[in-house]
Amino acid sequence: MSNKTILIADDEPDIRLMVSRMLSKDYFVLEAADGDEAVNVARVQKPDLILMDIMMPGKDGYSACHSVKSDPATKSIPVVMVTGIGHQLNVKLSAEVGADGYITKPF
Structure with missing residues (x-):
């Protein structure tokens, strides 16, 4: 197993x-059930990558990504947005909030 950590926010x-x-065989995996939890886990655990769902209750993925990328302690963590809606507007908004990539479900 790698010593790399991935945070799954969905x-x-x-x-x-x-x-x-799928990932736990090769990576240490953390989980968050919403955007606020994802931001908190990112600040405390400093994962190597965040897979961030866009549509979540409370703080959505866009807001959570913006929070991660605005914080000097977490801004270097790559964030890949994950969504079931592969619309170009979502890709554009993801880039605007600082996302490093975009994946459409199902994988």
Whole structure:
């Protein structure tokens, strides 16, 4: 197993479980169920990568990504936005809030 850590931020427990199972063989995986939790986990744990769902209750993925990228302690963490909606506007908004990449579900 790698010593790299990936944070999965998604409000759907089944998605978190599926992605965690796919990655946990090679990476240490952290989970967050919403945007606020994702920002807090990122600040404390400093993961090597964040996979951030866009549509989450409370603080959505765009706001959470912006918070991560605005914080000097976490701004260097790559954030890849993950969504079931592959619309160009989502890609543009993701880039505007500082996302480093974009993946459309299902993977």
